[in-house]
Amino acid sequence: MSKNTFTKIVSTIGPSSEKKIKEILEAGVDVCRVNFSHGDHAEQGAKIKDIKRISKELNRPVAILADLQGPKHRIGCFKDGEIKLKPGQDFKIYLEDKLGDEQGVRLPNPEVFKVLTKGQKILLNDGYVALEVLKAGKDFAETKVLYGDKLSDKKGFNIPNTILDIPILTEKDENDLKFVLTQNVDYLAISFVQTAKDVIEVRSKTDGKLKIISKIEKPSAVEDLENIVKESDGIMVARGDLAVEIGQSKVPSIQRDIISMCQKYGKPVIVATQMMESMIENPSPTRAETSDVATAVYLGADAVMTSAETATGKYPIETVNMMEDIIEDVEHSSNWNKFLNASARSKDVVTLKEAIGLMVAKLAKKINAKAIVCFSITGTLPKIMSSYRIQTPMLCLTRNEEFARQSELFWGVRSVILEEKEDPNYTDFESLAKKYAANYLGLKSGDNIVITLGKRSDENKSVLAGGVPDVVTVSTL
Numbered sequence: 001m002s003k004n005t006f007t008k009i010v011s012t013i014g015p016s017s018e019k020k021i022k023e024i025l026e027a028g029v030d031v032c033r034v035n036f037s038h039g040d041h042a043e044q045g046a047k048i049k050d051i052k053r054i055s056k057e058l059n060r061p062v063a064i065l066a067d068l069q070g071p072k073h074r075i076g077c078f079k080d081g082e083i084k085l086k087p088g089q090d091f092k093i094y095l096e097d098k099l100g101d102e103q104g105v106r107l108p109n110p111e112v113f114k115v116l117t118k119g120q121k122i123l124l125n126d127g128y129v130a131l132e133v134l135k136a137g138k139d140f141a142e143t144k145v146l147y148g149d150k151l152s153d154k155k156g157f158n159i160p161n162t163i164l165d166i167p168i169l170t171e172k173d174e175n176d177l178k179f180v181l182t183q184n185v186d187y188l189a190i191s192f193v194q195t196a197k198d199v200i201e202v203r204s205k206t207d208g209k210l211k212i213i214s215k216i217e218k219p220s221a222v223e224d225l226e227n228i229v230k231e232s233d234g235i236m237v238a239r240g241d242l243a244v245e246i247g248q249s250k251v252p253s254i255q256r257d258i259i260s261m262c263q264k265y266g267k268p269v270i271v272a273t274q275m276m277e278s279m280i281e282n283p284s285p286t287r288a289e290t291s292d293v294a295t296a297v298y299l300g301a302d303a304v305m306t307s308a309e310t311a312t313g314k315y316p317i318e319t320v321n322m323m324e325d326i327i328e329d330v331e332h333s334s335n336w337n338k339f340l341n342a343s344a345r346s347k348d349v350v351t352l353k354e355a356i357g358l359m360v361a362k363l364a365k366k367i368n369a370k371a372i373v374c375f376s377i378t379g380t381l382p383k384i385m386s387s388y389r390i391q392t393p394m395l396c397l398t399r400n401e402e403f404a405r406q407s408e409l410f411w412g413v414r415s416v417i418l419e420e421k422e423d424p425n426y427t428d429f430e431s432l433a434k435k436y437a438a439n440y441l442g443l444k445s446g447d448n449i450v451i452t453l454g455k456r457s458d459e460n461k462s463v464l465a466g467g468v469p470d471v472v473t474v475s476t477l
Helices: 021-027 041-058 171-180 196-203 219-223 225-231 239-246 248-264 287-298 316-331 336-343 352-366 380-387 401-409 429-441
Strands: 008-012 031-035 063-067 082-084 090-094 104-106 121-124 129-136 140-147 150-152 187-190 211-216 234-238 269-272 303-306 371-375 394-398 413-417 448-453 471-476
Touching: 008 316, 008 401, 021 041, 021 316, 031 041, 041 063, 041 171, 063 401, 090 129, 121 140, 187 196, 196 211, 196 225, 211 219, 211 225, 219 225, 219 239, 219 248, 225 248, 234 239, 234 248, 239 248, 248 269, 287 303, 287 316, 287 336, 303 316, 352 371, 352 380, 352 448, 352 471, 371 380, 371 429, 380 394, 380 413, 394 401, 394 429, 401 413, 413 429, 429 448, 429 471
Parallel strands: 008 031, 008 303, 031 063, 063 187, 090 104, 187 211, 211 234, 234 269, 269 303, 371 394, 371 448, 394 413
Antiparallel strands: 082 150, 090 140, 121 129, 129 140, 448 471
16 A cells, blocks of 8 residues: 555546546545536446446545535626626626626525625625625615626625525435435535534435535534534535635634544544645645645644646646645654644543544554554444544454445545455454555564454354454564
8 A cells, every 4th residue: 555644635526537537546535526516417427437446446445425516506697708897886686587797697596685684795706706785675685896806607606694594405416415325425525514403404315325524614504513513424624615604814713623623523524625726727836735735734634635626627636646745744744743642632532432442542652553453344443543643554454345435534544345255254363464564554574563353252243243342452563
């Protein structure tokens, strides 16, 4: 296994990378994101099929994250495709189905007009255009332009600090979810979560087949963060709309709060949006972008993510290579341990599984083990140990392909899918652990490893049936 980093990379697969999936995986990608804001089901299905095929060719598990568009509000189209605005001019937002011009534009969302009031601020095109509401009715709003000049078709429409009475899934999302449920993917990202109730509602529609990643991009989600984290299987810090909704200057501190909350509850967290934005057009990032990625690594995020950089950018492979280089440099720096220890999981141990996970983690550190090798079905123990952010590589040996893929999002965990015929009863698990530690982690003779294994207590119970190991042992290669 060539990668020796703990922090994972999530990359969006799009026109620039869908023909280079093998190269992008070899460059360091662990999770492939399929964005349902673009393309039809045939196109997305083809991407998913290719990812799975190439994953098998490379003999390594790769997680797939399906990202639903969510209730994103967008303005309509203009007669000439684009207009120019001037600060101070009047501009109308209306429900009527007609093309826009310099005087106004359509917004095809009647629920929005219900919450508009005089003095309210409206942001368009990711905040590059701002309007102030002068007068509002049931199907229109008269506004004044505060700043911004160019505005083109179908740009985003945001109302900061406002909770909208809308379902978490649009009609398009409902159709996309039905399709996703037929594709055997691993994670489902839901957009514009407002409260934990949204997560509960979506989970009720997944038949338990998908792990849910909640995207934090609304002020109301920040306010209900702890409950959302509890109800989710993971979190994405979606900094684009979050910055528009809550203000650019507040994003860094909120990012820290989100990562900290996820670590408290042992949930994986992805930092996303514009991490390497300049590499859409350029072969190298800005200094600020390299620092942005490095900061997420220092804070102990499970993963960093690329969006347009790998979906539509000119340099998708170079972007991933650069991101992997940044991660590796940070994780080999002299002060990484200090930062990581300061941000590591602080939740009190409350279950037997957590107690064992913490004990194994401390044992590995005490004896300076070069790896922890877990035989697992459910992946519970590796996930728990991942949340403690110990700087010991974890290798999960499993016959459960689904978990093997899902674990690719967990910080510091690598999984290998064992063949059924390979020591089916784990009678010689120590030799098996040594073999894979050497082959996949490059360990050498004399290196210590910690091994965890569940015993088969009777014919009706499988190894590690409850996620709690009966055997924790130390072995030397």
